Amino acid sequence: xxxxxxxxSIKPAYYRQSSVIKGIGDDxxxxxxxxxxxxxxxxxxxxxxxxxxxxxxxxxxGYRALAANISDIAAMxxxxxxxxxxxTVPDRWAPQELQEVYKGMKELAHAYQMDLIGGxxxxxxxxxxxxxxxxxxxxxxxxxRNTAKEHDIIFVTGTLGDSAYGLHLLLNEQAQEGSxxxxxxxxxxxxxxxxxxxxxxxxxxxxxxVSDGIANEANEIAASSHKGLLLDYDRIPxxxxxxxxxxxxxxxxxxxGGEDFELLGTVPLEDWDRLMDYANATGxxxxxxxxxxxxxxxxxxxxxxxxxxxxxxxxxxxTHLKR
Amino acid sequence: xxxxxxxxSIKPAYYRQSSVIKGIGDDxxxxxxxxxxxxxxxxxxxxxxxxxxxxxxxxxxGYRALAANISDIAAMxxxxxxxxxxxTVPDRWAPQELQEVYKGMKELAHAYQMDLIGGxxxxxxxxxxxxxxxxxxxxxxxxxRNTAKEHDIIFVTGTLGDSAYGLHLLLNEQAQEGSxxxxxxxxxxxxxxxxxxxxxxxxxxxxxxVSDGIANEANEIAASSHKGLLLDYDRIPxxxxxxxxxxxxxxxxxxxGGEDFELLGTVPLEDWDRLMDYANATGxxxxxxxxxxxxxxxxxxxxxxxxxxxxxxxxxxxTHLKR
Numbered sequence: 001x002x003x004x005x006x007x008x009s010i011k012p013a014y015y016r017q018s019s020v021i022k023g024i025g026d027d028x029x030x031x032x033x034x035x036x037x038x039x040x041x042x043x044x045x046x047x048x049x050x051x052x053x054x055x056x057x058x059x060x061x062g063y064r065a066l067a068a069n070i071s072d073i074a075a076m077x078x079x080x081x082x083x084x085x086x087x088t089v090p091d092r093w094a095p096q097e098l099q100e101v102y103k104g105m106k107e108l109a110h111a112y113q114m115d116l117i118g119g120x121x122x123x124x125x126x127x128x129x130x131x132x133x134x135x136x137x138x139x140x141x142x143x144x145r146n147t148a149k150e151h152d153i154i155f156v157t158g159t160l161g162d163s164a165y166g167l168h169l170l171l172n173e174q175a176q177e178g179s180x181x182x183x184x185x186x187x188x189x190x191x192x193x194x195x196x197x198x199x200x201x202x203x204x205x206x207x208x209x210v211s212d213g214i215a216n217e218a219n220e221i222a223a224s225s226h227k228g229l230l231l232d233y234d235r236i237p238x239x240x241x242x243x244x245x246x247x248x249x250x251x252x253x254x255x256x257g258g259e260d261f262e263l264l265g266t267v268p269l270e271d272w273d274r275l276m277d278y279a280n281a282t283g284x285x286x287x288x289x290x291x292x293x294x295x296x297x298x299x300x301x302x303x304x305x306x307x308x309x310x311x312x313x314x315x316x317x318x319t320h321l322k323r
Numbered sequence: 324x325x326x327x328x329x330x331x332s333i334k335p336a337y338y339r340q341s342s343v344i345k346g347i348g349d350d351x352x353x354x355x356x357x358x359x360x361x362x363x364x365x366x367x368x369x370x371x372x373x374x375x376x377x378x379x380x381x382x383x384x385g386y387r388a389l390a391a392n393i394s395d396i397a398a399m400x401x402x403x404x405x406x407x408x409x410x411t412v413p414d415r416w417a418p419q420e421l422q423e424v425y426k427g428m429k430e431l432a433h434a435y436q437m438d439l440i441g442g443x444x445x446x447x448x449x450x451x452x453x454x455x456x457x458x459x460x461x462x463x464x465x466x467x468r469n470t471a472k473e474h475d476i477i478f479v480t481g482t483l484g485d486s487a488y489g490l491h492l493l494l495n496e497q498a499q500e501g502s503x504x505x506x507x508x509x510x511x512x513x514x515x516x517x518x519x520x521x522x523x524x525x526x527x528x529x530x531x532x533v534s535d536g537i538a539n540e541a542n543e544i545a546a547s548s549h550k551g552l553l554l555d556y557d558r559i560p561x562x563x564x565x566x567x568x569x570x571x572x573x574x575x576x577x578x579x580g581g582e583d584f585e586l587l588g589t590v591p592l593e594d595w596d597r598l599m600d601y602a603n604a605t606g607x608x609x610x611x612x613x614x615x616x617x618x619x620x621x622x623x624x625x626x627x628x629x630x631x632x633x634x635x636x637x638x639x640x641x642t643h644l645k646r
Contacts, residue, residue: 021360021465022465022467026398026399026467026468026469026547027364027395027398027399027468027530027531027532028362028363028364028395028396028398028399028401028458029362029363029364030360030361030362030399030460030465031361031362031363032360032361032462033356033361034357034358034462035357037344037353037354037355038353038354038355038361038457039351039352039353039354040351040354040405040407040440040441040455040457041350041351041352041407041441042407042408042409042441042442042443042453042455043409043443044409044410044411044443044445045445046411046445046446046447049445049446049447050445072350072351073351075349075351076349076350076351076353078351082363084363084364084365085365086365086366086367086453087367088367088369088449088451117363118363118364118365119365120365120366120453122368122369122372122373123369123372124369124372124449124451125448125449126411126447126448126449128411128451130365130409130443130453132363132365132407132455134361134363135351137353139355139357142344142345142353144345144349145349145350146349207350208350209350224348224349
């Protein structure tokens with residue numbers, strides 16, 4: 001298939017967003033967003049690094065890569081609106097397989113009324129998918145990770161460790177009752193867009209998405225906010241089957257599993273009930289897992305209450321006593 | 324070098340554009356462009372496909388890849404403002420080499436006061452560089468390729484074929500007097516941003532950048548404008564050394580050489596003098612190379628007056644008599 005024909009095959013028949021003045025078909029796309037701030041994120045996923053034949057059929061490669069980018073938009077408190085895709089394709093790939101990658105993205109994009117507005121298709125040795133997502137947020141209303149304050153409640157959406165365990169099942173070709181749940185969570189993660197868009201009335205919220213595990217994300221919020229994030233291990237939410245199937249590694253899965261694309265954040269105590277209402281309204285599981293402190297002894301780091309001790313929680317999920 | 328350290332090493336110390344509300348350092352970048360339309364383009368360049376060790380040192384890989392994207396912004400009549408870079412790096416690359424790639428981009432970005440606002444660094448077998456550039460243009464003032472009209476003058480900036488001939492010299496390791504000129508034109512192309520930004524007062528202009536050769540670009544304007552583009556071979560500008568060194572292939576170099584990142588466009592006859600003034604004011608070579616016609620017999624295609632005949636000019640640069 002020629003590049004021109006391929007572009008025709010993936011070109012949208014129409015654009016869902018009125019902001020798209022010009023989509024695919026000129027040197028670049030033209031968008032009009034006069035009343036919003038623009039959010040821009042870009043990520044790349046590469047064959048044999050981020051996925052392989054065991055872990056993802058072409059459809060899921062596309063779906064998951066776009067989900068990861070949308071999750072970054074959610075983590076800024078925004079709404080995803082359009083995306084560009086640059087794909088590097090080995091010659092051994094059939095056009096139908098490549099179209100499956102685009103179908104996976106299209107399915108997720110449809111859920112958010114997002115438009116594919118550009119990109120590139122080139123040859124290479126390894127399948128690689130670079131996606132740029134443009135999102136919008138009301139002027140000055142973006143959520144940053146540096147706004148946590150003392151007495152904030154630390155929250156997380158969903159359950160943690162599911163995606164990493166799903167990947168583990170795929171890599172080891174294990175199947176047991178309920179394993180499809182974890183595999184789905186790995187292949188088709190749900191960015192928390194609707195929850196975070198409902199939460200716009202809440203004035204202040206520090207926010208990160210869980211791409212590298214909450215140990216890492218909590219440290220990022222702690223470091224950039226110059227506060228201490230104290231997490232209670234016993235309150236961290238996980239799926240009951242994860243504890244049943246993998247009790248010995250539960251700690252690793254939930255603290256450093258990563259790629260759940262849930263949201264980890266902090267809100268003022270007085271906004272907690274409202275936030276829970278927004279979670280309920282959008283069918284989002286929401287759990288309070290700790291508290292923010294402002295104390296020289298704790299600031300700049302994440303800490304974990306685990307089996308009676310309060311220890312420093314490293315980015316990697318390890319704990320230790322001394323800084 | 325850890326990814327974190329690498330990101331720190333390429334992170335700008337400050338942002339040049341006041342539109343950058345948040346640059347690198349959160350889940351995504353935040354930009355504010357309230358009075359402009361947004362232009363978005365994304366391209367990927369891959370080792371051994373778009374460049375190799377012979378054709379580009381790391382610095383030039385970065386420079387040229389960013390230039391190609393900026394050229395797309397120019398071709399929409401816009402001004403480039405920020406960029407995101409996703410790079411896939413083989414383990415055999417030293418951090419210093421990768422930093423050279425970023426230095427090449429930075430040098431060009433500096434000329435346009437552009438800011439690096441995000442991206443990604445991942446491992447892979449092949450060096451691959453995906454760049455997203457965001458540009459701006461006054462509301463409703465983007466230049467498209469579908470606006471050519473009857474009696475328009477067809478123009479091109481600069482000289483054609485230089486980049487393709489420079490690549491040829493690099494691949495064949497030929498050096499002769501003046502060959503550095505062509506090599507520079509290949510490795511450090513100049514997107515025509517200042518010329519096109521000066522030309523804003525001109526109401527209508529059909530525009531394309533020369534990435535695949537003017538035969539291709541003229542056909543794109545002809546097809547999307549539903550007009551005939553009649554080019555005079557004898558008026559197409561080229562460097563005198565190109566004719567001297569490669570007389571037998573001159574035709575191919577200038578019609579289908581590609582990657583010169585010059586601009587090919589059409590303007591109303593009455594705007595020609597003004598356009599020439601803008602070209603002079605920005606030190607840009609500008610040449611009229613043909614006329615737009617509106618005639619069933621010619622519409623939708625590019626045509627070439629060559630050695631006394633008027634023939635159909637294929638996208639690839641070949642000519643023939645019948646459609």
